[in-house]
Amino acid sequence: MFAAFMYTSLATDLNTARIDELTGLKGKMNDKEGVYKVTFPRNDAKVVVDGWTMPPFMGLGTWAAFTKGAHTEAMVMGDTVLFEDEVNAAMSAALDNGLSVTALHNHFFFDQPKVFFMHIEGEGTVEKLASAVKKVYDTTKAIRGQNAKPAESFSGIVGASLPEKNSITSGPLNEIFGTQSESKDGMVKFTIGRPAKMHGVNIDKDMGVNTWAAFAGSDDNAVVDGDFAVTEDELQPVLKSLLKDKINIVAIHQHMTYEEPRIMFFHYWGRGRAKDLANAVKGGFVVGGLLKVSSPLP
Numbered sequence: 094m095f096a097a098f099m100y101t102s103l104a105t106d107l108n109t110a111r112i113d114e115l116t117g118l119k120g121k122m123n124d125k126e127g128v129y130k131v132t133f134p135r136n137d138a139k140v141v142v143d144g145w146t147m148p149p150f151m152g153l154g155t156w157a158a159f160t161k162g163a164h165t166e167a168m169v170m171g172d173t174v175l176f177e178d179e180v181n182a183a184m185s186a187a188l189d190n191g192l193s194v195t196a197l198h199n200h201f202f203f204d205q206p207k208v209f210f211m212h213i214e215g216e217g218t219v220e221k222l223a224s225a226v227k228k229v230y231d232t233t234k235a236i237r238g239q240n241a242k243p244a245e246s247f248s249g250i251v252g253a254s255l256p257e258k259n260s261i262t263s264g265p266l267n268e269i270f271g272t273q274s275e276s277k278d279g280m281v282k283f284t285i286g287r288p289a290k291m292h293g294v295n296i297d298k299d300m301g302v303n304t305w306a307a308f309a310g311s312d313d314n315a316v317v318d319g320d321f322a323v324t325e326d327e328l329q330p331v332l333k334s335l336l337k338d339k340i341n342i343v344a345i346h347q348h349m350t351y352e353e354p355r356i357m358f359f360h361y362w363g364r365g366r367a368k369d370l371a372n373a374v375k376g377g378f379v380v381g382g383l384l385k386v387s388s389p390l391p
Contacts, residue, residue, distance in 0.1 A: 115223035132156035135174040143203045157226045169222040173211045176243035186232040190225035197345040206243040255310040269371040282307040291352045315367040327381040334380040338373035
């Protein structure tokens with residue numbers, strides 16, 4: 094009885110009418126949990142999974158749920174259904190407006206077009222949080238409004254296709270990162286480990302706790318891909334750093350369980366001049382303290 098009263102009290106503290114007004118959606122209150130949730134189906138593009146046209150009811154719903162915060166007026170959590178050409182713009186909109194992005198992944202195999210799910214979280218006033226959520230939703234709507242069919246490649250790619258033979262010059266990149274790379278068939282790769290523990294065992298670079306960047310193509314027409322291993326505190330600032338320099342984020346998730354400190358991993362892809370890409374990735378290294386490990390063993 095007390096729990097039900099507590100949840101109801103929390104619910105009455107939320108300005109639900111303002112949430113509706115700011116998000117442009119009509120939400121629904123769960124009085125038992127004290128949560129007000131807005132949602133809408135991604136029905137602006139046809140999604141086919143394993144040859145079957147999927148109704149949005151089967152898992153293509155974007156939502157944001159608001160509840161009373163412990164230290165602020167409110168807290169929001171949500172899941173945003175995105176197509177590949179929407180992900181980085183939506184992520185930038187979330188981060189630029191004070192939300193945290195906590196995961197980015199797929200839910201399906203053999204889906205056409207590919208569908209991704211971006212999880213968000215934030216604390217603050219109802220005004221701030223609902224406005225930020227609306228910014229994310231408006232960003233995706235603007236992209237689809239220009240072209241109902243999701244794009245099949247990254248926009249703004251410099252130059253034509255990559256050269257058939259890789260010829261990345263390692264020296265300038267070694268200088269940028271301040272460390273020695275490994276090379277293979279004209280490609281260059283940097284790997285930086287960081288210590289952690291799991292089940293009482295010390296783990297580091299070769300056990301999978303590493304950040305890496307690999308370069309292919311030519312010095313003037315290159316791609317970079319890689320993976321960042323960061324703590325929860327480092328995740329948001331490093332994401333912001335890479336997005337600012339036009340590096341695309343393609344996945345955010347965990348690789349392990351019961352590790353100490355908790356390590357989040359995110360994967361990325363960039364295209365341009367090799368030195369420009371290296372400087373962009375290095376910016377993430379610096380922000381995350383990865384050129385000098387920022388999270389020593391407890």
